[in-house]
Amino acid sequence: MNLLxxxxxxxxxxxxxxxxxxxxxxxxxxxxxxxxxxxxPAARSALAAADPxxxxxxxxxxxxxxxxxxRSGVAALPAHVVLTEALTGVAAPIVVVLGDRxxxxxxxxxxxxxxxxxxxxxxxxxxxxxxxxxxxxxxNYCRGGVAISRAVGCRGVAILPAGMxxxxxxxxxxxxxxxxxxxxxxxxxxxxxxxxxxxxxLERDPANVVLNQFSEFANYLAHFxxxxxxxxxxxxxxxxxxxxxxxxxxxxxxxxxxxxxxGDWLKARQGARIVAVxxxxxPTMLYNGYGEHNIQGIxxxxxxxxxxxxxxxxxxxxxxxxxxxxxxxxxxxxxxxLLRAQGVGDDAIAALPHFGLSSICNIVAAIKTAxxxxxxxxxxxxxxATDGAAMYRSxxxxxxxxxxxxxxxxxxxxxxxxxxxxxxxxxxxxxxxEVERRRIFNLGYxxxxxxxxxxxxxxxxxxxxxxxxxxxxxxxxxxxMIGEFNRASGAA
Ligand SMILES: Cc1ncc(COP(=O)(O)O)c(C=O)c1O
Numbered sequence: 144m145n146l147l148x149x150x151x152x153x154x155x156x157x158x159x160x161x162x163x164x165x166x167x168x169x170x171x172x173x174x175x176x177x178x179x180x181x182x183x184p185a186a187r188s189a190l191a192a193a194d195p196x197x198x199x200x201x202x203x204x205x206x207x208x209x210x211x212x213x214r215s216g217v218a219a220l221p222a223h224v225v226l227t228e229a230l231t232g233v234a235a236p237i238v239v240v241l242g243d244r245x246x247x248x249x250x251x252x253x254x255x256x257x258x259x260x261x262x263x264x265x266x267x268x269x270x271x272x273x274x275x276x277x278x279x280x281x282x283n284y285c286r287g288g289v290a291i292s293r294a295v296g297c298r299g300v301a302i303l304p305a306g307m308x309x310x311x312x313x314x315x316x317x318x319x320x321x322x323x324x325x326x327x328x329x330x331x332x333x334x335x336x337x338x339x340x341x342x343x344x345l346e347r348d349p350a351n352v353v354l355n356q357f358s359e360f361a362n363y364l365a366h367f368x369x370x371x372x373x374x375x376x377x378x379x380x381x382x383x384x385x386x387x388x389x390x391x392x393x394x395x396x397x398x399x400x401x402x403x404x405x406g407d408w409l410k411a412r413q414g415a416r417i418v419a420v421x422x423x424x425x426p427t428m429l430y431n432g433y434g435e436h437n438i439q440g441i442x443x444x445x446x447x448x449x450x451x452x453x454x455x456x457x458x459x460x461x462x463x464x465x466x467x468x469x470x471x472x473x474x475x476x477x478x479x480x481l482l483r484a485q486g487v488g489d490d491a492i493a494a495l496p497h498f499g500l501s502s503i504c505n506i507v508a509a510i511k512t513a514x515x516x517x518x519x520x521x522x523x524x525x526x527x528a529t530d531g532a533a534m535y536r537s538x539x540x541x542x543x544x545x546x547x548x549x550x551x552x553x554x555x556x557x558x559x560x561x562x563x564x565x566x567x568x569x570x571x572x573x574x575x576x577e578v579e580r581r582r583i584f585n586l587g588y589x590x591x592x593x594x595x596x597x598x599x600x601x602x603x604x605x606x607x608x609x610x611x612x613x614x615x616x617x618x619x620x621x622x623x624m625i626g627e628f629n630r631a632s633g634a635a
Pocket of ligand 1: 281
């Protein structure tokens with residue numbers, strides 16, 4: 144198995160060092176991104192002048208959870224909101240950490256994009272002066288990849304289904320160097336196989352390097368170390384105010400399953416259960432199902448290679464009817480008025496624009512989990528808002544038409560709140576035992592061994608918890624290599 148911990152090509156490495164040296168671009172370590180207080184004074188002062196939404200190299204040092212509300216400075220804690228019973232209908236607090244403070248794309252997917260690129264750069268597996276970085280995705284990862292590519296001065300190509308939101312394409316059109324760097328594949332959210340096929344075709348050209356978020360362990364490791372640590376910090380800050388609080392569960396919808404990597408950190412340190420979420424209209428984990436859905440970012444019909452299935456505890460499916468309708472409730476004045484009247488606090492109302500479709504999916508899944516496990520007021524659930532509502536403005540109008548005949552009023556708000564929050568039930572929730580874990584793990588065989596040619600022994604190795612623990616040793620190795628790379632380029 145290729146774990147990217149040895150130097151693959153000295154010439155590519157030397158050219159990469161030269162590329163970064165000429166541009167005076169320093170690379171942050173994983174430890175710095177996990178705890179930005181570690182970032183040195185030089186990188187910090189370069190940040191002061193950098194616009195968080197520009198393709199500036201300094202923004203690499205903002206690829207972390209601690210950006211402040213202006214997205215330019217460093218906050219003491221990651222931005223988060225605690226959703227209480229008035230909104231969720233369950234006593235267990237649901238803590239949502241906000242991803243839209245990340246630089247350039249306003250979603251945390253720049254973190255895995257950076258991780259996948261840097262692990263290749265420092266091991267001589269990507270030559271930014273000659274090669275193009277290909278970013279396969281259902282939307283945000285390819286935006287993250289294009290942003291990181293622009294920031295470091297290399298060519299980045301986005302590969303995504305043609306049916307994704309207008310906002311994603313509008314953003315990409317502004318950011319790519321050449322319109323040909325947007326490759327549209329057939330279908331929508333759950334058509335991941337078509338993305339793989341396009342990559343396989345493009346990869347025949349050695350100038351193209353595919354940075355496959357679904358199979359690069361850098362994605363898993365970035366979330367394990369950077370997201371895991373940041374989220375634990377949020378939980379610890381809440382426990383400092385309420386010492387009886389336990390971390391009952393970490394809930395995250397799976398696209399590439401990268402974010403679920405934070406669950407491995409939180410389970411090892413806090414005993415949190417790991418809850419993997421998917422769309423009911425494409426219930427791969429629950430029912431080996433298939434289908435189209437609109438929870439953009441959580442493409443499915445396969446089990447990602449970097450999903451540590453054996454460490455999972457619960458699988459939950461959420462309908463895109465719930466996410467579409469709640470998206471309207473959360474972004475319409477009639478919805479806000481109803482929630483306020485029901486006692487939902489100003490901080491929660493103010494957080495609603497920070498919830499994209501998959502964020503709402505995570506919140507509903509957390510409610511369903513709390514009900515299934517019988518969680519109480521001392522059992523916190525941690526989850527994530529990967530991106531905010533800004534990425535889905537066009538989806539608001541579509542959902543309004545599709546579900547509410549073009550108009551949303553108090554009655555519609557009440558019905559939506561009642562159906563999808565108050566009455567969110569325990570159906571389509573599977574508490575995983577040995578049999579279920581094995582079944583979900585085995586499903587990955589068809590994608591990775593049969594279709595993509597992964598060696599059976601490599602596929603099977605991932606069944607053993609020791610494999611994932613062994614992976615964690617890569618993080619200090621990569622950090623040492625990043626330090627060495629920065630020294631060699633002179634940008635340290
Ligand atoms: C909006 C959104 N939500 C959720 C996810 C899933 O995150 P992950 O790929 O880490 O599983 C993605 C992934 O691209 C996303 O863009």
